[in-house]
Amino acid sequence: MLDVKNISMFFGGLAALSNVSFSVVEGEILALIGPNGAGKTTLFNVVNGFYKPSHGDIFFNGTRISNIKTHRICRLGIARTFQVVRPLQRMSVLDNVIASAFMRAADKKRAEEIAMDILQFTGLYDDRNVISKGLPLGKRKRLEIARALATQPTMLLLDESFAGLNPSELNESIDIIRKIKAKGITMMIIEHHMKVIMAISDRIIVLNYGQKIAEGTPLEIGRNPQVIEAYLGEATNA
Amino acid sequence: MKRYLPLFCLALLAVVPLVGLNSYLMHILILFVMWSVIGMSWNLLGGYCGQVSFGHAAFFGVGAYTAGILYTKTGLSAWWGLPLSIVAVTLVALVMGFIVLRLRGPYFALATLAIGEVLRVTAENLTNLTNGDVGIMIQERTWVEKIWYYYIILAVAAITFYLVRAVIQSKLGYYFVAIREDQDAAESLGINTTLYKTIALTLSAAITGMAGAFYTNYMGYIDPKVVFALHDISIVAIMVVMVGGVATFWGPVVGSIIMILMAEMIRSVPMLGTAHQTFFGALLIFIIIFLPNGIVGDFKKLRRLVGLGRPS
Amino acid sequence: MTAPQIEVFLQTLIAGFLLGGLYALIGIGMTLIMGVMKIINLAHGELMMVSMYIAYWLFTLFGLDPYLSVFVATPVMFFIGVGLQKFLITPVLKVDSILPENQVILTVGIGMVLSSLAMLFFKSDYRSTPVSYATSAWYLGDYWKGSPIELSLSVPWTVSFVFALAITAGLWFFLTKTDTGKSVRATSQDPQAALMMGVNVDRMRMLTFGLGSALVGAAGCLFIPIYYLYPSLGGQFTLIAFVITIIGGLGSTAGAIIGGIILGVFESMTATYIGMGWAPVGRFAVFVAALIFLPGGVASLARKRKLGK
Numbered sequence: 001m002l003d004v005k006n007i008s009m010f011f012g013g014l015a016a017l018s019n020v021s022f023s024v025v026e027g028e029i030l031a032l033i034g035p036n037g038a039g040k041t042t043l044f045n046v047v048n049g050f051y052k053p054s055h056g057d058i059f060f061n062g063t064r065i066s067n068i069k070t071h072r073i074c075r076l077g078i079a080r081t082f083q084v085v086r087p088l089q090r091m092s093v094l095d096n097v098i099a100s101a102f103m104r105a106a107d108k109k110r111a112e113e114i115a116m117d118i119l120q121f122t123g124l125y126d127d128r129n130v131i132s133k134g135l136p137l138g139k140r141k142r143l144e145i146a147r148a149l150a151t152q153p154t155m156l157l158l159d160e161s162f163a164g165l166n167p168s169e170l171n172e173s174i175d176i177i178r179k180i181k182a183k184g185i186t187m188m189i190i191e192h193h194m195k196v197i198m199a200i201s202d203r204i205i206v207l208n209y210g211q212k213i214a215e216g217t218p219l220e221i222g223r224n225p226q227v228i229e230a231y232l233g234e235a236t237n238a
Numbered sequence: 239m240k241r242y243l244p245l246f247c248l249a250l251l252a253v254v255p256l257v258g259l260n261s262y263l264m265h266i267l268i269l270f271v272m273w274s275v276i277g278m279s280w281n282l283l284g285g286y287c288g289q290v291s292f293g294h295a296a297f298f299g300v301g302a303y304t305a306g307i308l309y310t311k312t313g314l315s316a317w318w319g320l321p322l323s324i325v326a327v328t329l330v331a332l333v334m335g336f337i338v339l340r341l342r343g344p345y346f347a348l349a350t351l352a353i354g355e356v357l358r359v360t361a362e363n364l365t366n367l368t369n370g371d372v373g374i375m376i377q378e379r380t381w382v383e384k385i386w387y388y389y390i391i392l393a394v395a396a397i398t399f400y401l402v403r404a405v406i407q408s409k410l411g412y413y414f415v416a417i418r419e420d421q422d423a424a425e426s427l428g429i430n431t432t433l434y435k436t437i438a439l440t441l442s443a444a445i446t447g448m449a450g451a452f453y454t455n456y457m458g459y460i461d462p463k464v465v466f467a468l469h470d471i472s473i474v475a476i477m478v479v480m481v482g483g484v485a486t487f488w489g490p491v492v493g494s495i496i497m498i499l500m501a502e503m504i505r506s507v508p509m510l511g512t513a514h515q516t517f518f519g520a521l522l523i524f525i526i527i528f529l530p531n532g533i534v535g536d537f538k539k540l541r542r543l544v545g546l547g548r549p550s
Numbered sequence: 551m552t553a554p555q556i557e558v559f560l561q562t563l564i565a566g567f568l569l570g571g572l573y574a575l576i577g578i579g580m581t582l583i584m585g586v587m588k589i590i591n592l593a594h595g596e597l598m599m600v601s602m603y604i605a606y607w608l609f610t611l612f613g614l615d616p617y618l619s620v621f622v623a624t625p626v627m628f629f630i631g632v633g634l635q636k637f638l639i640t641p642v643l644k645v646d647s648i649l650p651e652n653q654v655i656l657t658v659g660i661g662m663v664l665s666s667l668a669m670l671f672f673k674s675d676y677r678s679t680p681v682s683y684a685t686s687a688w689y690l691g692d693y694w695k696g697s698p699i700e701l702s703l704s705v706p707w708t709v710s711f712v713f714a715l716a717i718t719a720g721l722w723f724f725l726t727k728t729d730t731g732k733s734v735r736a737t738s739q740d741p742q743a744a745l746m747m748g749v750n751v752d753r754m755r756m757l758t759f760g761l762g763s764a765l766v767g768a769a770g771c772l773f774i775p776i777y778y779l780y781p782s783l784g785g786q787f788t789l790i791a792f793v794i795t796i797i798g799g800l801g802s803t804a805g806a807i808i809g810g811i812i813l814g815v816f817e818s819m820t821a822t823y824i825g826m827g828w829a830p831v832g833r834f835a836v837f838v839a840a841l842i843f844l845p846g847g848v849a850s851l852a853r854k855r856k857l858g859k
């Protein structure tokens with residue numbers, strides 16, 4: 001569904017990504033893990049069209065997307081969330097979601113319907129009239145997901161949507177992810193929480209210093225010595 | 239009740255002149271309505287879409303000169319300038335948008351300011367077309383009484399008010415505010431930010447341009463220093479909105495009343511006449527520090543400041 | 551080109567260069583403020599106007615030479631700048647508002663108050679300081695008898711230029727060699743990191759605004775022997791300062807110097823070859839071109855070359 005081919009991304013002299021290739025298969029949850037600064041968010045920014053890759057190409061359902069604008073990539077069906085949440089601060093939760101629902105809605109009424117559905121789906125319905133600036137972090141993270149879903153994507157990129165959640169919020173969010181998967185939406189998930197990763201992902205890609213160092217099922221990754229050294233070791237020590 | 243407020247105000251404004259106001263009061267009324275129009279148009283771009291323009295004089299001036307040049311060069315009535323200014327100003331806005339809309343925040347603001355100034359200097363120097371500093375005089379005035387001018391600008395204001403409200407409550411409005419709040423996030427939600435910023439700019443420009451064309455007809459005389467003025471047009475446009483209330487429907491109207499009344503009051507004190515900028519500047523500083531969202535936007539806070547109403 | 555044409559060209563170039571040196575001083579003040587505070591000071595030119603009035607009155611009342619008034623007006627402007635930052639700009643940084651451009655609009659308000667107060671007190675008369683050396687110049691022919699072309703170097707322009715160079719050098723020394731200067735630069739590069747390193751960011755901001763005002767104040771004193779003074783002259787110089795920082799690259803001191811020279815030469819050329827009235831248009835043409843083609847300013851070119859390897 002998504003083919004990332006030999007992507008490199010340089011910031012000045014720093015290679016945030018070097019020669020990364022992989023594919024995402026329709027319907028799966030692909031987890032992207034790696035230590036801080038490994039280039040995960042950068043990879044999302046490249047897929048999402050915020051950055052033009054320095055080298056390499058990206059194809060989505062056969063269409064080359066590495067040279068087109070962000071809003072068109074979204075229209076093709078790729079939606080994302082932000083690690084550092086970026087709600088439309090002075091808009092209510094509902095309006096945030098309506099604004100993104102407009103992309104595929106014929107009129108305002110339809111956009112509102114879509115938004116209401118999604119708010120219910122993500123459990124934000126009761127907060128719909130809250131101005132999003134005033135929302136607690138856990139709900140703001142959820143709003144990111146709701147907003148992305150409102151564009152009715154076929155592929156969803158989630159950047160640390162679980163970071164900073166308390167255990168009950170965490171379980172709720174995992175449920176939501178499962179329900180999204182049940183809808184047939186493909187997902188790429190960046191996450192530091194190993195338990196979450198092992199529980200929900202079908203496959204895992206490991207980045208370190210901008211390079212892909214491993215790829216496989218959770219089981220395989222858990223046994224990969226290179227990964228344990230680069231990442232898991234560090235995580236279990238912590 | 240709230241639904242009928244605009245209609246009520248419109249009706250009130252429509253009958254006010256019938257009580258027989260003198261020419262001076264009619265002039266004040268016309269200026270007030272004209273500045274409401276400019277304020278509403280600035281608010282559409284600045285308040286809602288978040289693109290703070292320091293160069294609305296560019297549109298006002300081009301609109302005014304469209305009417306003026308039409309009159310001097312083709313002998314047509316300057317009133318044709320009203321519809322034609324839309325075309326001319328839209329073209330200017332598209333070119334300008336191409337240059338400035340890639341810039342963000344203060345850079346956008348400064349670039350628009352610069353373009354406004356470029357147009358002023360151009361109008362001063364293109365003497366064949368504009369008569370330069372001499373200006374353009376409309377010899378035959380359409381009406382002697384001001385009331386007809388008043389009704390024309392009132393109609394423009396009414397249309398503008400409803401247009402802005404319709405736009406803001408539609409998809410466009412959601413997109414504009416989304417762009418204001420976070421341009422990157424908006425883009426990643428499938429919003430073509432360049433396109434929608436261009437739409438906001440063009441709409442806003444066209445309305446201000448019409449006000450400019452009206453100004454030519456009403457005043458009967460324009461010159462570059464007046465219609466392309468940085469302080470007396472571009473900055474006052476900002477002030478009308480800042481004072482009244484950024485991103486509110488009524489803000490520009492309230493702001494316009496206050497600005498016009500203040501300007502006239504200062505003018506009536508002989509010593510202070512030349513110093514109206516001092517008061518405008520001081521008001522601007524006051525508003526930004528104490529009521530950053532304007533009188534309408536910070537109404538609750540205002541009531542608290544003056545000791546009315548309980549603190550919430 | 552014939553000899554007279556070459557003469558005109560070189561003379562224009564020299565004039566542009568001298569003007570550019572003064573522009574650079576104005577631009578550096580602006581770029582310092584922009585770098586540290588991330589705001590555009592649209593009262594910059596008005597601050598220069600205030601300083602020019604100080605120099606003017608010192609000359610008119612006490613006969614103090616404008617070049618000596620640099621030493622009076624510059625400290626005064628410094629404190630005015632600190633006061634503006636402390637009492638007006640800092641409070642606004644703390645209020646929440648829909649438009650973040652509020653800070654820029656605030657400086658517009660400050661500029662309006664300054665220029666219209668000047669108008670109120672001093673009327674819109676054009677003033678100048680009739681110094682004895684106003685029209686004196688050095689001529690190439692006096693030094694090189696057989697010279698095929700004749701060039702002149704205006705005394706006040708040259709002295710102003712030299713002063714500007716000296717002040718710039720002093721600033722450079724301050725920013726690179728003193729601890730306080732280093733803190734200013736650190737704040738400019740990364741306020742968060744500077745804060746963690748124990749830099750008092752609020753104080754740095756006041757210092758910077760004071761410094762920026764002092765620099766443009768000094769420029770005012772250097773301009774008055776060669777320029778007219780009137781209350782509304784500020785706006786034009788604010789724009790010049792802004793254009794320079796855009797050409798030079800935001801927050802880059804070296805860029806501001808280059809930007810100033812580029813703009814000075816360009817304006818001088820426009821005035822000679824196209825017409826006096828068009829000089830401001832030339833200024834904006836450079837500005838727009840810089841925005842479109844060189845978004846990071848001249849400074850970005852240097853950076854790219856370094857990293858290209």
Ligand SMILES: Nc1ncnc2c1ncn2[C@@H]1O[C@H](COP(=O)(O)OP(=O)(O)OP(=O)(O)O)[C@@H](O)[C@H]1O
Nearest residue numbers: 011014016034035036037038039040041042043083
């Ligand atoms: N816009 C940018 N300009 C310069 N460098 C950048 C930029 N964006 C990211 N980087 C650098 O690229 C590297 C990768 O950053 P990235 O944000 O992709 O890491 P990450 O894997 O998402 O880390 P984290 O787990 O902390 O979110 C970092 O060294 C970062 O400093």
Ligand SMILES: [Mg+2]
Nearest residue numbers: 040041042083
């Ligand atoms: Mg990240």
